[in-house]
Amino acid sequence: MQPDQIIALRRRFHAHAEPGFLEYRTASVILAELAERGVRATTGADAIDVGRIALPPTQAEKDEWGRRAVEAGAAPDDVAYFQEHGTAVIAELDGNRDGPTWGLRVDIDALPVDEETDAGHAPVAGGFRSTTPFMHACGHDGHAAIGLALADRLRDRDFPGRVRIMFQPAEEGVRGAQPMIDAGVTRGVDRMLAVHLGGDLPTGTVVGGVTDAMATTKWTARFEGEAAHAAAAPEKGRHALAAAAQATLAILGLTRFAAADTRVNVGTFHADGSANIIPALATITYETRSTSNEVLEDLNRRAEAAVQGAAQMYGVTAATKVYGRAAVSQPDEALLTDVARAADGVPAISTFTPKGASGGGSDDAHLLIRDVQEAGGLGTYIFVGAANPAPHHHRRFDIDEDALVIAVDLLERLFRG
Ligand SMILES: [Zn+2]
Ligand SMILES: [Zn+2]
Numbered sequence: 338m339q340p341d342q343i344i345a346l347r348r349r350f351h352a353h354a355e356p357g358f359l360e361y362r363t364a365s366v367i368l369a370e371l372a373e374r375g376v377r378a379t380t381g382a383d384a385i386d387v388g389r390i391a392l393p394p395t396q397a398e399k400d401e402w403g404r405r406a407v408e409a410g411a412a413p414d415d416v417a418y419f420q421e422h423g424t425a426v427i428a429e430l431d432g433n434r435d436g437p438t439w440g441l442r443v444d445i446d447a448l449p450v451d452e453e454t455d456a457g458h459a460p461v462a463g464g465f466r467s468t469t470p471f472m473h474a475c476g477h478d479g480h481a482a483i484g485l486a487l488a489d490r491l492r493d494r495d496f497p498g499r500v501r502i503m504f505q506p507a508e509e510g511v512r513g514a515q516p517m518i519d520a521g522v523t524r525g526v527d528r529m530l531a532v533h534l535g536g537d538l539p540t541g542t543v544v545g546g547v548t549d550a551m552a553t554t555k556w557t558a559r560f561e562g563e564a565a566h567a568a569a570a571p572e573k574g575r576h577a578l579a580a581a582a583q584a585t586l587a588i589l590g591l592t593r594f595a596a597a598d599t600r601v602n603v604g605t606f607h608a609d610g611s612a613n614i615i616p617a618l619a620t621i622t623y624e625t626r627s628t629s630n631e632v633l634e635d636l637n638r639r640a641e642a643a644v645q646g647a648a649q650m651y652g653v654t655a656a657t658k659v660y661g662r663a664a665v666s667q668p669d670e671a672l673l674t675d676v677a678r679a680a681d682g683v684p685a686i687s688t689f690t691p692k693g694a695s696g697g698g699s700d701d702a703h704l705l706i707r708d709v710q711e712a713g714g715l716g717t718y719i720f721v722g723a724a725n726p727a728p729h730h731h732r733r734f735d736i737d738e739d740a741l742v743i744a745v746d747l748l749e750r751l752f753r754g
Contacts, residue, residue: 338489340742343482346370347741350478351460353409354447354471357507358394361406363445363481364424365415367504376488377429380418384503385425386519390512391660392557405469425517428488428502436497439752440526440709442702443484444508447471453733460735474734476534476723477508479741483532486745487752496753501526503705511553511663514701518708528672529709529716530751531702532744535729536695538722540737541687543747545676546668546717548692551600551626552633553699555661558584558644562653564610564617574615578608580651581619587643588623591636597629598697599636622660626699630664663701666710668692668717676717679750685743695720698729721747 346366353362371378387393394402403416424445452472453461460466467473484502491500503522507513523529538544560581565574585603593599603623610616625640627633641657648655673691680689695718706716723740727733 338486343486343741343745344738346485347479347482347738348463348465350481351473352465352468354467354469354473354478355402356449356471357446357509357512358390358424359398359402360424360445360506361402361416361419362409362411364419364426364504365406365411367426367445367481367485368415370485371426371428371488374489374492376492379427379429380425381422382520384427384517384520384522385423385506386516387423389516389519391658392512424506425513426504427522428484430488430491430500431494432496432498433494434497436754437527438499438501438525440501440503440523440529440705441484441487441748442503442505442514442531442705443480444477444505444513445481446477446507446509446513447473448475448509448730450474450730450732458733458735472732474730474732475509476736479534479723479736480532482741483744483748487748490745490749491752500752508701510555511661511699511701514704515662518704523705523708526709527714529706529714531700531706531718532721532748533695533700533718534721534723534736534740534744535725536720536722537725537728538720540722540724540740541685541743542722543680543686543689543743544693544695544720545673545680545689545691547695547720548667549628549694549697550665550703550718551598551628551697551699552630552665553624553626553663554633554637554659555622555624556640556657557620557622557660558655558657560619560648560653560655562615562617562651565615567613567615571615575652576615577619577653578610578616580647580653580655581606581608581621583650584644584647584655585621587647588640591639591643594627594632597627597632599632600626601636601640628665662704663699664703664707666703666706666716666718669710669715672715672717675751676719679747682750683743683746685739686747693720
């Protein structure tokens with residue numbers, strides 16, 4: 338696939354940005370492009386276990402994004418399929434000789450960001466600004482295009498082993514990788530890669546393995562008490578809102594750790610009731626993060642104690658639930674040597690750093706990488722600089738499209754060995 342075709346695909350995805358697990362039009366384009374090239378695609382239960390999705394989209398959201406996808410030209414049958422079986426798509430390519438099985442994760446979801454309307458923003462000037470309330474403000478439009486370009490180039494089967502390109506929904510909120518692991522997508526994978534564009538790095542810079550990602554867990558906590566008249570019988574009520582408030586402050590006040598960086602945040606707080614009623618129901622969502630998987634577990638235990646302790650104070654019950662998670666993984670040296678060699682053969686890569694920082698974000702691709710590493714395989718998370726003019730998740734975020742070709746050239750060389 339030539340550079341202008343890769344760019345055209347990226348722009349097609351950019352113009353129709355979709356939320357996690359609702360990437361109906363995106364997935365239908367991916368499926369159609371693979372079919373057109375005769376590339377085998379795995380979807381449905383073999384790609385994602387939809388029963389394991391915590392906080393799946395509501396029926397109203399499915400209907401709305403289904404309608405938008407069809408209006409954007411997606412086949413109604415495809416949309417109905419994705420609504421029922423999930424939006425993960427895996428391209429399977431077999432080489433013509435023995436070799437390792439590679440996995441490559443490319444994510445496909447967008448963010449609830451209202452994209453810039455000023456003509457100075459390249460997607461506006463180029464006529465491919467998002468037509469939905471969502472925006473590809475993290476470069477996943479580029480990732481989807483990179484995945485398709487690789488599937489196209491490797492159609493000649495002139496490479497050793499196998500390549501499994503995993504188009505993953507719902508990376509934002511780190512919700513999509515775990516249900517794909519539950520469906521068995523990492524089974525048999527010897528070398529697991531993830532690729533991300535941007536990272537505030539100039540075009541031509543590539544980091545072979547990111548070392549500063551953060552493990553994270555996203556939680557909901559639901560407090561259930563008992564309603565009562567706030568004046569006539571306040572002592573008969575059990576105050577769910579007060580418990581949730583106490584838990585919020587306790588979580589925000591959790592200890593720091595000497596061994597690793599941590600973050601905590603409580604992001605939403607909802608309670609029912611009215612001023613003259615003791616509120617019976619309250620929910621909060623919160624997240625924990627750490628540069629260490631072990632510290633994260635400890636932090637999660639302490640957050641749970643904060644929730645349950647607060648619940649106990651007010652005689653209410655509390656139930657917590659995980660709705661997203663990511664781990665940290667470290668790149669394998671043996672694989673970095675291969676990546677460095679491949680990078681050497683791409684003239685547009687001016688600066689190759691074997692290991693480096695990416696700004697401490699979280700990405701559930703590390704769950705896929707760790708899963709393969711724990712089974713004895715290798716893995717690394719590659720960053721490809723794209724001269725983004727604004728930070729990730731910003732309404733003026735954009736990528737230098739030359740970086741798409743750099744990423745495709747690099748990965749193609751790596752797979753061809
Ligand atoms: Zn992001
Ligand atoms: Zn991202």
